[in-house]
Amino acid sequence: MGFDTKAVHTGEEPDFVGHPSGDVVVPIHLSSTFARLDVNEPTGGYEYSRSGNPTRFALEKKLAAIENAKFGLAFSSGLAAETTLVLSLLKAGDHVVAFDDLYGGTRRLFSQVFQERFGIKFSYVDARDPELISAAIQDNTRIIWLETPTNPLLRLCDISKISDIAHKAGALVVVDNTFASPYFQQPIGLGADVVVHSTTKYINGHSDSIGGALITSNEELFKALRYNQNAAGAILSPFDSFLVSRGIKTLALRMERHEKNAIAIATYLENNDKIEGVYYPGLASHPQHDLAKRQMTGFSGMLSFEIKGGEREAQKFLSNLHLFALAESLGGVESLIEHPATMTHASIPPEERRKIGVSDALIRISVGIENVEDLIFDLDQALKQI
Numbered sequence: 001m002g003f004d005t006k007a008v009h010t011g012e013e014p015d016f017v018g019h020p021s022g023d024v025v026v027p028i029h030l031s032s033t034f035a036r037l038d039v040n041e042p043t044g045g046y047e048y049s050r051s052g053n054p055t056r057f058a059l060e061k062k063l064a065a066i067e068n069a070k071f072g073l074a075f076s077s078g079l080a081a082e083t084t085l086v087l088s089l090l091k092a093g094d095h096v097v098a099f100d101d102l103y104g105g106t107r108r109l110f111s112q113v114f115q116e117r118f119g120i121k122f123s124y125v126d127a128r129d130p131e132l133i134s135a136a137i138q139d140n141t142r143i144i145w146l147e148t149p150t151n152p153l154l155r156l157c158d159i160s161k162i163s164d165i166a167h168k169a170g171a172l173v174v175v176d177n178t179f180a181s182p183y184f185q186q187p188i189g190l191g192a193d194v195v196v197h198s199t200t201k202y203i204n205g206h207s208d209s210i211g212g213a214l215i216t217s218n219e220e221l222f223k224a225l226r227y228n229q230n231a232a233g234a235i236l237s238p239f240d241s242f243l244v245s246r247g248i249k250t251l252a253l254r255m256e257r258h259e260k261n262a263i264a265i266a267t268y269l270e271n272n273d274k275i276e277g278v279y280y281p282g283l284a285s286h287p288q289h290d291l292a293k294r295q296m297t298g299f300s301g302m303l304s305f306e307i308k309g310g311e312r313e314a315q316k317f318l319s320n321l322h323l324f325a326l327a328e329s330l331g332g333v334e335s336l337i338e339h340p341a342t343m344t345h346a347s348i349p350p351e352e353r354r355k356i357g358v359s360d361a362l363i364r365i366s367v368g369i370e371n372v373e374d375l376i377f378d379l380d381q382a383l384k385q386i
């Protein structure tokens with residue numbers, strides 16, 4: 001079945017048996033608990049909504065289907081999903097090798113919470129070079145944690161090469177697939193063990209729900225994740241599960257438009273003399289353009305660029321914009337723009353940011369689905385004023 005067909009139908013097949021209404025959209029099951037006919041067995045398979053809820057379950061089936069995997073779980077945020085994953089797989093003394101260019105909140109969770117308070121160790125390496133991953137693996141390495149493309153520098157890493165290296169060393173591979181979305185990249189098929197999403201972004205797509213997901217085809221792993229999802233309790237609500245399911249139905253259409261607009265904007269910026277450099281995997285000038293073509297089926301709608309000058313010019317440009325909202329987050333239908341050094345990545349110490357390459361002149365755009373001529377007009381008038 002094609003991606004777009006699964007996105008519309010999976011988990012929402014009309015129910016003529018349980019609730020013979022023939023709904024074509026899964027109902028929002030608000031019940032926190034479920035009555036049973038027999039004391040020994042939950043009658044409809046559900047006991048209590050933290051452990052399982054029909055609306056969330058429908059979404060979890062859809063999430064697994066669109067990643068071409070077997071099992072999905074939905075959480076109350078991307079970071080809640082990540083926390084549950086760490087709780088499920090790691091203990092004090094274990095070691096993780098992670099891409100050094102990760103979402104700032106993921107690094108904060110690793111460094112300030114799991115390393116400082118729970119004794120889990122993290123090494124950060126430039127995963128663009130798989131050799132650096134090999135070199136960082138230790139006897140106690142349990143996970144290789146990747147994001148590709150990365151936030152905010154749009155760097156890529158080779159999922160299949162790194163999965164081979166990890167599996168030979170007995171480690172699992174986690175890929176945060178938020179930036180590409182399952183429409184453009186399916187890491188499980190490339191060898192990854194678990195996919196993480198902030199469904200807040202492209203998957204929901206309308207900037208009106210915070211959520212997260214874990215997806216895997218490994219049944220043993222799934223059972224551990226589901227156990228800890230219930231034990232720790234960071235589940236997605238029924239209403240948000242409905243919103244995310246609804247968002248997924250248009251994911252294919254939205255991603256096509258995000259990408260088309262992003263290619264046009266990246267090309268415009270690359271040819272503007274007030275811009276120092278553009279980071280977008282769909283540009284032939286991106287150093288990993290070939291890997292992007294091999295590993296992804298499209299380049300998504302995220303890009304970043306360096307403005308000539310520094311923080312002063314970046315801030316002046318941002319305050320000149322009318323159509324782009326100056327806001328954190330990404331992946332919604334509306335275009336958003338932000339300054340990573342003072343916004344999304346402010347929790348990373350400045351010297352660490354500089355080491356990775358997140359400069360004070362860096363600006364990140366989440367390209368929306370509006371008319372691209374309007375978007376370019378707005379960027380152009382704002383650049384002309386600095």
Ligand code: PLP
Nearest residue numbers: 077078079103151178198200211
């Ligand atoms: N992963 C990536 C790549 C992100 O960009 C974000 C949030 O911006 C997260 C994870 C965390 O997700 P959430 O904000 O839903 O907790």
